[in-house]
Amino acid sequence: MNILVAEDETDIRRLIRLHLEEKGHRIFEAKDGLEALELLGRFELNLAVLDVMMPRLDGFNLLREIRKTSHIPVIFLTARNEEMDKVLGLGLGADDYLVKPFSQAELVARVEAQLRRRHVYDSTEETPVPEEILEYRSLRLDLRECKLYIADTHIPLLAKEYKMLAFLMRHPNRIFTKRQLYEQVWEDEYCYDDNTLMVTVSRLRNKIEPNAKSPEYIVLQRGLGYMFRREE
Incomplete structure (x- = not known):
């Protein structure tokens, strides 16, 4: 599967890439929101892992742009643990939310779970439209x-x-x-x-x-x- 990893911290981004590549996924890296948006326009991606606090375009506004054209699963990564941040992210259409620090094993498990769920949706005659x-x-x-x-x-x-x-x-x-x-x-x-x-x-x-x-x-x-x- 093609997975976007948008994270401004290089070490975290590369560590995520390493663990997801071990599962056979192809990873597209972005260091900020605008770079991530460009990759989304150029490639067919199956899932996105987004940091919330990114330069040029933050994760919340990037998700707003994604949801204009796509319903791919989105998992947020953030150091912010405020309740309303989580509510806002999920309300905007995020599918999952991990607060830093997190274990790589948990992230991989959540990625795999979202991809399985998307596969079930795509295999039905009609893709369910999320209630808004x-x-x-x-x-x-x-x-x-x-x-x-x-x-x-x-x-x-x-x-x-x-x-x-x-x-x-x-x-x-x-x-x-x-x-x-x-x-x-x-x-x-x-x-x-x-x-x-x-x-x-x-x-x-x-x-x-x-x-x-x-x-x-x-x-x-x-x-x-x-x-x-x-x-x-």
Whole structure:
């Protein structure tokens, strides 16, 4: 497979190339975003590994350019571990995200997993088009910009509120236990502390529900868990 590696640190870029070439892949190296964009226009590439903080054109803006014409898998590499950076990257269309320092074995495993998934997609009659907007009644969640609108008014969300709402809206009318919801949103093992989860649910309800005391969207099924209720 042809893989683009865009990383301004020479040692990291060459180390990634070495490990991916051992798996039989052909690697195209770029030291900045504009060089990467040029390679994307010249060659048929199957996957891109992008550093976020690159000179001339950063990884986020490079991904915006890629998604205008291509749905190849994109894996971000970054030293930035801020929650909203990760949410933004995934919202722009990234498929995976690794924070430095990372193990080369983990990167190779994630590359192989993305290539397998892409192969399954390409082998079907129609390639699935990723959802970019989730809508229900007056709610509109823009996954590209990671923004919520209610009746065309922008409603600011914290990172965990956004992730919780996006997850629940993607799976309407499905009940998730507190453990399942916590592990999806916080990406960590549930430690039987309901307070953190319930505070986030409460804040989110106050922002999206017509009446937070009688929720219509994020509903608690006692003894079971929470769901996003969507009436057909």
